[in-house]
Amino acid sequence: MNPIRKILIVGGGVAGLNLATKLGDQLGRIGKAEITLADRSPTHIWKPMLHTIAAGTWDVQQQQVSYIAHASEHHFTYQPGEMCGLDRSVREVTLAPLEMPDGEVIVGQRTLGYDVLILAIGSRANDFGVPGVTAHCHFIDSQAQAEAFNLTLRGRILRSVVNDEILRVAIVGGGATGVELSAELSRLLELAASYGDANIRDRLHLTLLESGSRILAAFPEEVSTHSAAQLRKIGVALHADTRVVGAEAEGFRLADGSLVAADLMVWAAGVKAADFLTRLDGLEVNRSNQVLVKPTMQTLTDPHIFVLGDCASLTPEEGARPLPPTAQVANQQADHLARHLESWLEGGTLPDFVFKDLGSLVSLSQYNAFGTLGKFGFFKGGFIRGHFAQLSHTYLYRRHQIGLHGMVRAGAMWLAERINGLVRPRIRLS
Structure with a gap:
């Protein structure tokens, strides 16, 4: 009988939560693996919509996903905390203490063991050392x-x-x-x-x-x-x-x-991964703190550590530049690993990740939207704008919700949004 593997995912963004959900449903549900997701925040928000939360034009309470509730529904465990250390020799990740706003420590420093570690901690703006x-x-x-x-x-x-x-x-x-x-x-x-x-x-x-x-x-x-x-x-x-x-x-x-x-x-300029990645146990990083990975998304130094999304630097064999730090790349990488990780745990090989460029979209609120379609699909590489582009942009988020919750529940959430929109203020007032 194969031992139960411990799969630890650090970071509950687009890639991390997507992967935890799929692995929980596939492996956690039948007891083939213990899936743990660690994140410093108690809730998930789809990062491309953060600007609407900042402006107050979208209801954060309706859009956020509680990690605790979602974990219980999808057969994985949530651990609150921010990663601050790694010991590859004993396969342990260290989480920093949890503190109240006044500085009181409510949970001390902890360690989490793993057989497979998946880093998906995203990125942040880069201030380039500009004073002030x-x-x-x-x-x-x-x-x-x-x-x-x-x-x-x-x-x-x-x-x-x-x-x-x-x-x-x-x-x-x-x-x-x-x-x-x-x-x-x-x-x-x-x-x-x-x-x-x-x-x-x-x-x-x-x-x-x-x-x-x-x-x-x-x-x-x-x-x-x-x-x-x-x-x-x-x-x-x-x-x-x-x-x-x-x-x-x-x-x-x-x-x-x-x-x-x-x-x-x-x-909102520049992109870099978290500074602590430069201090982890032997992992190779670039100037933007991104961890260098193979086409299988494994690190160059340890095959039991995978890195996905914005905090990873993956240069395709046929490409001269690394893949961009976008939600599209992160989501595809999570889907790829979810499909193949079980086979690899059982002794199989991991196929290389191949990115499919589905295009790029930018939404200028309700004024307009612009984008290009990718190299795949019926309208290859076409420029789109207006209502169709806005619907396409909205579809990306709805597809994310379907991936997390399934069609029925996601549909109920959309309906609740429409109903609440009839009775609540259109912007955040308090």
């Missing part, structure tokens, strides 16, 4: 950060209304997060106008700063061009080829010495 960014800027890399920004944003909006003064928001980073957040903030203030202050949107001065020659540099140029035009149309001030050299209490300092004044500052 950590002290003065908001980041939108997690649910906690998105909610913290929203709390501050609502306070600034209230001050703008009461004092009849402008609200200056500046965002650094013209990638998907910065672009989509810009559009969502504009939409938020338009919706807020219906609650008593008709001029509130006119007082929003929104600036988007990008160091490169165009926004959405990772997207096809056609998507970038149309998105820039749409943002300008709704009143966003775009500044490309603009290098920020510092963040101050009054705004962003530029390389030419000028200051972009702001009441709220967001840093």
Whole structure:
């Protein structure tokens, strides 16, 4: 009789929760493996929608997934905590102590054993060491950060209304997060106008700063061009080829010495994995802290450790560049490992992961959406925009929900959203 294997997944993002759900249903349900998911947060939010949580245009309570409840339904165990160490010689992961906001330690440092370790801890914005960014800027890399920004944003909006003064928001980073957040903030203030202050949107001065020659540099140029035009149309001030050299209490300092004044500052530039990955037991990383992996998603130094999603650096054999840190890549990697891990545990071989580019989409709130279709499917490589592109963007999230909950439950959740939308405010007011 084969021993029960301990599979430890660290990180409950797109890849981690998807994989824990599938492995729990496949192996945990029949007792062939003990599946454990560790994450510092108690809930999961689909990362591409964090900008809507930050703006307050989507109900976080309806969209978040409780790890404890989900684990009980899908035959795996949830352990709260943030990974801080690894000992490959005894196959143990160390979790940092859990603390209350006042610093009180409620659960001390712990270790979790594993036979197979899967790291899927995602990524965050990269401040590149720019002075003042950590002290003065908001980041939108997690649910906690998105909610913290929203709390501050609502306070600034209230001050703008009461004092009849402008609200200056500046965002650094013209990638998907910065672009989509810009559009969502504009939409938020338009919706807020219906609650008593008709001029509130006119007082929003929104600036988007990008160091490169165009926004959405990772997207096809056609998507970038149309998105820039749409943002300008709704009143966003775009500044490309603009290098920020510092963040101050009054705004962003530029390389030419000028200051972009702001009441709220967001840093959404660059991508890097967590710093602690550089200190793990012998794992090789790149300059962005991403762990280097083989095409099987195993690390170069230990075949019992897999790394998925944004925190992994995988260069396809036929490609000159690593795969991009996107939800699409993370989701496909989780699906691939879920299909083949059981066979590998029983002595089989792992096939290489092959990424299928299904296209790229950016949604500018309710104003518009743009994208290109991938190399697979009926409309190969075509440019899409408008309602069809918005539906395609929404479909990505709905597909994520189906993967986690199944069609019936996901359908019930969609119906509940529509019903709640009829009786609740369209934006977060408290």
